[in-house]
Amino acid sequence: MNGNGGWLPVRPGQAVELAAIPLIAAEEFASHVVSGRSRGGRLANFFGRRLPDNSVRLYAFLAFDSASCLELCSTDVRRGQSGGSSAPAYPSITNHWPAAQAFEREIAEQYGVHPLGHPWLKPLRYHATDDGAPAPWGAFDPTKVIPGDYPFFRAEGEEVHEVAVGPVHAGIIEPGHFRFQCHGEEVLHLEIVLGYQHRGVEPLLLHPNAARSAIVAETIAGDASIGHATAYCAAIEGLAGAKISLRAAAIRGIALELERLANHVGDLGALCTDVAFLPSSAYLGRLRGEYLNLTLEICGNRFGRNLMRPGGVRFDIPEDMAGRMRRRLDGLQRETAEVLDLMFDQSSVLARFEGIGALTEAQADEIGMVGPAARACGCRRDVRCDYPHGVFKFSHIPIAVETTGDVYARAVVRWLEVQRSLEFLMELLENTPEGSAFEPIQALKPNAMAFGLSETWRGEAMHVAFTDDAGKLAFIKVKDPSIHNWFGLALALRGMAISDFPVCNKSFNLSYAGHDL
Amino acid sequence: MLQILKTRLRQGHRTTKFPLELPTLPVQFRGRPLVDSSKCPSGCQACVEVCPSQAISTDGGLKLDLGKCLFCTECVDACPEGALRYTQDHRLAVSRRADLVLTDGEWKLAQRMADDLHRTLGRALRLREVCAGSCNACDLDTNVLNTVGWDLSRFGIQFVASPRHADGLVVTGAISRNMHAALLSTYEAVPKPRVVIALGACAISGGPFQGSADVLNGVEGVLPVDLFIPGCPPHPLTILDGLLRLIGKIPNGSQT
Numbered sequence: 001m002n003g004n005g006g007w008l009p010v011r012p013g014q015a016v017e018l019a020a021i022p023l024i025a026a027e028e029f030a031s032h033v034v035s036g037r038s039r040g041g042r043l044a045n046f047f048g049r050r051l052p053d054n055s056v057r058l059y060a061f062l063a064f065d066s067a068s069c070l071e072l073c074s075t076d077v078r079r080g081q082s083g084g085s086s087a088p089a090y091p092s093i094t095n096h097w098p099a100a101q102a103f104e105r106e107i108a109e110q111y112g113v114h115p116l117g118h119p120w121l122k123p124l125r126y127h128a129t130d131d132g133a134p135a136p137w138g139a140f141d142p143t144k145v146i147p148g149d150y151p152f153f154r155a156e157g158e159e160v161h162e163v164a165v166g167p168v169h170a171g172i173i174e175p176g177h178f179r180f181q182c183h184g185e186e187v188l189h190l191e192i193v194l195g196y197q198h199r200g201v202e203p204l205l206l207h208p209n210a211a212r213s214a215i216v217a218e219t220i221a222g223d224a225s226i227g228h229a230t231a232y233c234a235a236i237e238g239l240a241g242a243k244i245s246l247r248a249a250a251i252r253g254i255a256l257e258l259e260r261l262a263n264h265v266g267d268l269g270a271l272c273t274d275v276a277f278l279p280s281s282a283y284l285g286r287l288r289g290e291y292l293n294l295t296l297e298i299c300g301n302r303f304g305r306n307l308m309r310p311g312g313v314r315f316d317i318p319e320d321m322a323g324r325m326r327r328r329l330d331g332l333q334r335e336t337a338e339v340l341d342l343m344f345d346q347s348s349v350l351a352r353f354e355g356i357g358a359l360t361e362a363q364a365d366e367i368g369m370v371g372p373a374a375r376a377c378g379c380r381r382d383v384r385c386d387y388p389h390g391v392f393k394f395s396h397i398p399i400a401v402e403t404t405g406d407v408y409a410r411a412v413v414r415w416l417e418v419q420r421s422l423e424f425l426m427e428l429l430e431n432t433p434e435g436s437a438f439e440p441i442q443a444l445k446p447n448a449m450a451f452g453l454s455e456t457w458r459g460e461a462m463h464v465a466f467t468d469d470a471g472k473l474a475f476i477k478v479k480d481p482s483i484h485n486w487f488g489l490a491l492a493l494r495g496m497a498i499s500d501f502p503v504c505n506k507s508f509n510l511s512y513a514g515h516d517l
Numbered sequence: 518m519l520q521i522l523k524t525r526l527r528q529g530h531r532t533t534k535f536p537l538e539l540p541t542l543p544v545q546f547r548g549r550p551l552v553d554s555s556k557c558p559s560g561c562q563a564c565v566e567v568c569p570s571q572a573i574s575t576d577g578g579l580k581l582d583l584g585k586c587l588f589c590t591e592c593v594d595a596c597p598e599g600a601l602r603y604t605q606d607h608r609l610a611v612s613r614r615a616d617l618v619l620t621d622g623e624w625k626l627a628q629r630m631a632d633d634l635h636r637t638l639g640r641a642l643r644l645r646e647v648c649a650g651s652c653n654a655c656d657l658d659t660n661v662l663n664t665v666g667w668d669l670s671r672f673g674i675q676f677v678a679s680p681r682h683a684d685g686l687v688v689t690g691a692i693s694r695n696m697h698a699a700l701l702s703t704y705e706a707v708p709k710p711r712v713v714i715a716l717g718a719c720a721i722s723g724g725p726f727q728g729s730a731d732v733l734n735g736v737e738g739v740l741p742v743d744l745f746i747p748g749c750p751p752h753p754l755t756i757l758d759g760l761l762r763l764i765g766k767i768p769n770g771s772q773t
Contacts, residue, residue: 126695127731145698167699170678172646172660174653175696196695199650200731211591212569212725215749219725222654222750279521283528285664293543300545300603303654305749306589314590315545335528342524513652516693 006032007062007071012387013238015450018466021059022073029058029075030091036062036071037097042381043368044070045462046093046103047477048111050130054078056088056111059464059477061451065386077113079133087133089114099368102483108136122150125195125516155181155188163498167196174512182498190493190501192486197516205232205476213473214309217463221480221514222303226252226259226295227456228463228478228514229308234389234452235465235476236310239444244390245435248312250428253391255295255304255313257421260457262291264372264414264421265336267509271411272343274503275352280343287339290332294325312438322429329429333422340415353408357492357504360405369488370481371459372417373508376402376409383455397424410507446471456481458511480514532668536767540754547588548606548755554579554621556600564592564601570718570727573601583609583747584617584721584735610746610759614737617721617745627744629765634710638684639764641673644714645683645707649700650693650732652725654750655717659687661753669757672766680704685712685743691719691732692739704740712743712763717750724749 006022024032033043041062048056055078062071077088092115093100104115105124112133115121121136128140154162160183167175175196181189204216217232218225230252237244244252269284292302299307299315307313317325343349359369364377374381382399384392400416402409444467451464459481468474489508493501533540542548557579564573572585573592579600581592592601610627611617629635648656662669663676677683680703692700704713715736718724723734736742746759761767 142694167696168645168647168680168703172648172656172663172676174648174651174656175699196693196699197648197650197690198693198695198731199691199726200729201726204726204729207569209567209569211567211589215569215587215589216725219652219654219749222652223657225652225654279525282665283524285661286531286666289661289664289666296546297543298545300543300547301588302658302752303750305587338524338527342520345520511653516695 007036007073010061010070010072010451012070012389012451012453013234015238015241015445015448018447018449021449024073024075026075026077026081026090030093030096032073033060033062033093034096040064041071042365043097043099043103044460045464045477045479046100046107047464048107048113049466049475049477050111051076056107056113058090058107058113061462065381068386087112087114087136089116091116092118094118098366099484101487112136123195125198127195127198150193152179152191153181153189155183157183159183160188176512178501180493180498180501185497185499187493187496187498187501190490192490194486194512194515197513199517201517202476202478205478206473215305218305218308220478220517221511223263224259224456224458224461224480224511224514226255226304226308227454227458227461228480229304230256230390230454231452231461231463233308233310234454235450235463236444237441238450238452239448239465239467240310240441241445242311242439242441244312245437245439246391246433247316247435248437249390250432251298251313251315251317251437252308253395254317254425254428255298255307256454257425258291258295259304261418261421262288262295263457264418265291267506268340268343268411268414270506270509271353271407271503272349274506275349277343277346277349280339283335283339287332287336290328294328297321297325309438311441312436314438316437317429317432322432326426326429329422329425333426336418336422340418344415350408352503353411354404354406356407356500357496357507358404358406359488359492361403363491364405364488367487367491368484370484371455372413372457373410373485373488374459375400376413377405378403381460383453383460387453389453391428395424395428397421407503407507444471444473458482458509458514459485478517480511480517482510482515485510486515531665533666535754535757536761542605542607542752542754546605546752547590547603549583549609549624550581550586550601550603550619552579552581552619552621553600556598558598561597563595563597567591567595570722570725578620581619582617582722583619584614584745585718585727586747587718587725587749607752607754608758609748609751609755610744610762612744614721614742614745617747626769627759627762628769630712630743630763634712635765637710638712642685642760642764643675643677643683644685644687645680645703646676646687646689647700647703649688649690649696650726651690651717651719655689655719658750658753659689659716659756662757667753667757672761672764674760674764680706681708683707683711685714686740687714687716688720688736688740689716691723691726691729691734692736693732697733697739700739713740714744714746714759714763715742716746716756717748721745721747
């Protein structure tokens with residue numbers, strides 16, 4: 001064991017040698033990771049990687065947000081380690097720390113590794129393991145229609161009934177299956193089955209055509225293209241030891257905040273739709289487009305495609321464009337404020353938001369929630385402040401926090417973030433630093449690992465990249481914030497009326513594509 | 518109440534005049550590319566080599582398959598002679614897969630649906646959207662057509678909740694294996710006659726996910742397609758243009 005007590009302090013965008021990552025014995029791994037929780041750690045990521053000798057190495061990242069530091073440790077699991085040809089296994093972390101539940105299911109599904117004692121082990125995305133070995137719940141059968149065909153948790157009793165929704169929903173949204181156990185209107189339990197959007201993103205990120213892998217990074221979750229590309233680029237630049245110019249960093253920051261504005265404004269409008277307050281719903285729907293059109297102005301695509309590449313940005317913001325954008329933002333700032341004031345002034349809107357889908361700070365911490373949904377519960381975490389990168393090192397955005405953890409709090413956090421992002425943009429567009437927008441990166445460091453963090457509008461995204469001994473990309477692990485938060489939505493629905501589901505769901509607005517990869 | 522009325526007055530009328538007038542798109546907007554193979558130096562493969570989605574071939578003249586194109590700038594940047602460049606033209610939708618292959622020749626835009634189909638569906642088209650392995654961008658920019666900015670229903674087109682109430686499907690995504698069965702069931706639930714619209718590079722060819730073992734590389738071979746709308750994702754204007762051409766609200770051969 002090396003490192004500091006079995007943990008290696010790591011920072012976003014800084015490469016570490018693979019050999020420096022502490023290796024813990026498999027049987028001690030769970031208690032080692034859980035001990036980090038008592039020091040105030042948050043489980044930021046936990047995943048497996050297949051090694052050339054066929055064993056699976058598990059990596060756990062703990063985040064100490066107030067200290068702006070992450071710590072990393074690893075363990076090896078292999079077939080037959082507990083004698084005979086038994087499947088690779090280790091004691092489950094979820095038992096002691098529910099935040100690990102989805103990560104352990106992912107590892108079990110990708111590599112057939114058993115988290116021994118996991119309280120509720122089930123598939124996450126429905127696909128075969130990488131070597132075809134059976135997962136803990138059995139072998140994958142591609143001929144079967146698998147997602148949804150699943151032994152759901154069932155409530156029993158008189159007048160208890162079940163409601164199944166999806167994967168094809170009423171609106172134009174992504175596919176997922178929701179199974180409610182209800183007593184009358186009251187939801188006793190909601191189980192969410194995803195995997196329908198599984199496209200096999202992670203292997204495609206290793207595509208030999210660098211432009212292709214960058215485009216795949218942008219399409220992990222299409223509405224968070226800039227957010228994911230920020231984390232992806234930081235990981236690759238970390239491996240290359242590259243520093244992007246201040247100007248490139250500023251343009252990345254502008255694009256990230258425009259993306260946040262478009263999505264937050266759109267979500268607030270959709271919340272109005274779900275509670276039938278149509279004026280703000282209509283105006284915010286249009287205003288969302290105005291923010292997307294500003295991104296279009298910069299790079300020719302409303303979602304910011306092809307803007308971000310390792311080494312900087314492919315499109316500069318010339319001075320006259322910055323001036324135009326400022327003038328448009330100035331008008332948008334006034335309009336957005338007026339429409340949001342209108343929304344938050346309506347008692348009919350507030351009555352449908354307050355006390356609906358509430359989670360406590362303790363619950364949010366226990367399941368490891370991130371982003372606006374966590375901040376709505378009182379958790380002070382925001383990558384832009386905790387792990388400032390790029391332009392956020394110089395230009396600070398205060399964290400927006402609420403305490404009630406309900407739909408209202410999730411709406412208010414978005415409203416505050418809209419105001420702060422607008423102020424940030426107005427300032428940055430007036431004083432955009434000089435520098436070249438793009439510099440090609442150098443060769444990647446061999447046998448190294450680097451990761452990027454970014455605060456996408458949904459919360460913390462993380463890309464972890466590994467190189468082999470030739471300095472070639474060997475593995476990239478993607479974490480979308482939604483993998484933390486889907487379980488929060490399920491918990492928020494408990495005890496609510498089933499008719500509260502749309503507004504609860506919209507107040508989280510999680511990514512299916514980002515979860516399913 | 519007064520505040521609602523005040524805001525309403527200030528918001529005014531915001532619906533685009535399209536198709537009577539064309540909205541202005543910013544100069545960076547990447548519309549339909551132009552290829553000019555007469556500029557290709559002999560034996561040059563620069564664009565073919567850099568294209569991230571194998572959309573370009575030089576076999577028998579320069580060809581760009583818009584069904585695969587992700588509208589990045591790799592080929593334009595790589596070409597020493599300017600044989601490829603983007604225009605501002607938002608019109609991309611076509612009726613046949615083969616028409617998506619761009620050459621020096623003319624671009625054949627989508628035709629109105631056949632007369633018998635048009636009699637039944639041309640004046641009121643109800644569509645069910647199925648998202649099957651997308652990144653969500655195509656779905657979002659389809660949804661945008663329902664906002665006041667575009668007001669899709671003024672054309673008699675509406676997105677409906679149930680496939681049984683629909684006249685056709687809009688399919689997005691590379692068709693993930695995990696959505697294959699649900700897509701087929703949804704299609705079967707749509708009463709005949711019905712249309713299928715493949716929206717975005719993923720639905721046409723697999724897009725950025727083309728070649729992954731977890732997707733079927735688009736809807737081709739899964740369902741018969743009546744309208745192809747390429748792009749990654751296509752701009753709402755491009756989507757609307759395609760839908761209006763399908764129902765004949767933009768006449769064949771017309772600019773808008």
